[in-house]
Amino acid sequence: MDEGALGPAELSAALETLEDQIVLNIEACHATAVELERHATALGDERLLVRARLCAAGMLLRTGETATAARQIHALHQWAVTHGDRRLQSRTHMACGNVQRLAGDAAKMLEHALSAVELLDETATPYMQVAHRLRLAESLALNGPVDAARPRFHQTEQLARELEQWELLTVVLNNWAYVEYTGGEFARAEQVAGRLLAHAAAHGFDLDPTALDTIGGIQIENGQYAEAEQTMRLCIARYHAGYSDDADDMAEYLLTLARALRGLGELDQAQASVDSSRDLCTERNLAEVMVRVHQEQAELHAARGDFGAAFAEQKVFFEARENLRSQQREAQAQTRQVMFETAEARQEAEQFREQARRDPLTGLRNRRYVDEELPGLVAADPDLVVAIADVDHFKRINDTLSHDAGDQVLVRVAALLDSGLARVSPGGFVARLGGEEFLLVLPATRVGAATEHLDGIRRAIGDHDWRDIAADLPVTVSIGVAGVNESTPRSQGAALSTADRNLYAAKRAGRNRVVAGTPRERRPRAYRDRGAT
Secondary structure, eight states: OOSSOOOHHHHHHHHHHHHTSOOSOHHHHHHHHHHHHHHHHHHTOHHHHHHHHHHHHHHHHHTTOHHHHHHHHHHHHHHHHHTTOHHHHHHHHHHHHHHHHHTTOHHHHHHHHHHHHHTOOTTSOHHHHHHHHHHHHHHHHHHSOHHHHHHHHHHHHHHHHHTTOHHHHHHHHHHHHHHHHHTTOHHHHHHHHHHHHHHHHHHTOOOOHHHHHHHHHHHHHTTOHHHHHHHHHHHHHHIIIIIOOOTTHHHHHHHHHHHHHHHHTOHHHHHHHHHHHHHHHHHHTOHHHHHHHHHHHHHHHHHTTOHHHHHHHHHHHHHHHHHHHHHHHHHHHHHHHHHHHHHHHHHHHHHHHHHHTBOTTTOSBOHHHHHHHHHHHHHHOTTOEEEEEEETTHHHHHHHTOHHHHHHHHHHHHHHHHHHHHHHOTTOEEEEEETTEEEEEETTOOHHHHHHHHHHHHHHHHHSOOHHHHTTOOOOEEEEEEEGGGSSSOOHHHHHHHHHHHHHHHHHTTSSEEEESOTTTSOOEEEEOTTOO
């Protein structure tokens, strides 16, 4: 990466290049992602920063840093959901699916794959359109018979051709062939592998070692041992030529070559290939490949007629396989625990955030919530109405009865305001501003209609049976109403100021009434009970 600063457009393009590439060198891609993260931090662009971090976390996941990567990916996914970024959500669902795959939860992986595809829209790149559908096909194959996944693979192949995603098409065909192969559908696997070879030849692609290993395995299962040997010799040669930088893969390739040589009866050469694979497994602690080394060694002993050695090696194979499964279960459990802790921490954070925006006494929204949400509502809705309600003579209730009784009055008034508003304005909310003062917000409501609705709520409070709390003292409210379009420019402060002036007018006029209209412009309109004091 260039050390100079990147502008937003340049950085976005660089990120898209990283996001939409077939990764062959994980270490180099991770370094690029970290560098792009530095540029995004310097720009102060949060979305670009999240994209860079997602790239870095994806590479980290592939290096085996599962716990750290899982925490980062889930946090980035939550950011994308909170900010309603569909394209980024689609990408984070893909990453979450990778985490679930490592956790051994195929069902959850499928859920994320479905979400990733459902979120694709016109902003999705051609690479995303193909790659995300490929992941869905693979997830279906993991969750059931290949028959269910086959139509998805076919659709993905066709889409890759339509969008001219030629390099990605090699991945589609390779992965499809591998799914058919591992599902025991060797004839179908050969057909797909044939299309892969034809596609590579038509577009001048040199298939990478991974694809050649898939083809070699299919050829072996179809009894084409000579062809498989040629394929695997080419696979290993391309590995040494730098087509892949994953040193762990060579153990796999040597083992596939050994199977081809055994099929040809070249047992000494097969043994040499198995020995080389075993040495790499021991050196690099490749437990999964080592299990298959034991299995192939048993087959070689049997091919020589040494059934005693074959039986002994088979026992080693079974023990190694069980140990591997135990290790995998433990690793999957650890990954699930990390994911659980991450989700739990996020849930707790949401709970704390919700608590911070609620009034502890009444359970209503508080002033902090109002200051966070109301400005956006004022800006977006010219027909928004706000109202301030105040409990009349509340000091007398506290002084005559008790502060505990006063608190009980506030709790019940809050409940009556909340239930009353919910009936007439389901999209609105009630908040406690402090003391005995409450805010009512009514979206998309004209001032006249809002005033009538609020007067009904006022009457319900006055008519409520308060004797169990307030004895013989009346409990009533005064309400000041304001439409946000009454002020120029429209703002939260101006709207609340107008509502407060109208509340003051209601108090001066005798309390227990609703006042609307801007006092500075016209005489307030009041709704009150006959004989109210």
